[in-house]
Amino acid sequence: MKLARNGTGPELFESLQGEGVSVGTPSVFVRLSLCNLHCRWCDTAYTWNWEGTPYPHDADTAQHARKYRREEEIIELNTREVVQHILSYKARNIVLTGGEPLVQGRELAALATQLRETDPGYRFEVETNGTLTPPPALDSLVAQYNVSPKLANSGNTAPEREKSEALGFFASCDRAWFKFVAATPQDLEEIRTLQSRYHLPAERILLMPEGTTSAALYEKMRWLAPLCQQYGYRLGDRLHVHLFGQKRGV
Template structure:
């Protein structure tokens, strides 16, 4: 069984090196981090204690039929994907996101095997704290790794796992995306890039913000210092198009 929050699409990948590409999203339930700025807190902020970690303080309903936790067989997830797009005949990108999908690698393998076998690209969105197993990695086309900074509100010991980052880096399939709220965050990005020996040409910074105006303002602040370091810039494309609509 896979712990699922949402299966949706077609939409565009909003962030990172694949931004703008046609895709479907499989959003898994549960996360091992608690980021204050999380835009999918409905996948984990279902207790008072966890809700207190979010910026809004909002507690979500685990049993909410739209965004709450559903225990689904891989076949059921596949059926749902097939109602959205014919993934067998017209392959696309299947973005497996969360929450933290790497918590459920074993359960995801049967689903990914079918999708991969039909020619779909499999992109995994992860915070980079859990290394992939060999069997899981064999099915993955690209990892979009977003290591979290102090601005996320997580303790460093929880959010920074250099040994997991090293495995992800060495797959040769990872892009690294850091959420920044201010230019000063770039110094922390530099430390992680150096310490974890991340390939600079695969590092992007992405302004935090659940509305287009905030996204642009922060981007204007960070773009030049990011470029001077060799980093790229990612917007959150979907917030320009649909604000923070969880169904897009």
């Protein structure tokens, strides 16, 4: 299994779930490497933005900007090794995240199966961009999907970011919640179009503020709150930004 590397080990850590309907839940985060999209504002670009790939990223304008060396950013562990890491933590809520974790759906099915055999109390959440369907062996063990479909502002083309088979699967799954990052009225228009095209239930849609500081988040939330009331959506937040800012692996 290809995990994101953080220093000498994998990015696998215990913290509180920072977003979505289980926000605040003590959780173990397993950050998989690799993604099938290339969002220009992605905050985990070290999982996909490799040297030699053509995708633009907002960070390209920063001084000394460079793409990542694939061999430096990936650590490969077998299922048993990942299980051993997870067993060393107390939390039983496991958040499978990335990158796009469903790129490695089969490996995750093996991981979830082994953990459940060890302790039936393990619960699994999958953070996904909603473009890939999970394999049945994984799906049968997942308690919650946090689906975050990407909009035009991500820089992915429409055929790249909107896969009807996968989005239709999540739309009809009552364990799926849809997190949309909304920053402009145009974003909201796109969300409304996707909601109507895939019959996404309003009560399973969360509008998330965009921002990397508490002040920026609160400013956006003041704009999003009346929209949530108008359309019956939930208002999301980013607990980890309030607690940790942009620090990685916490």
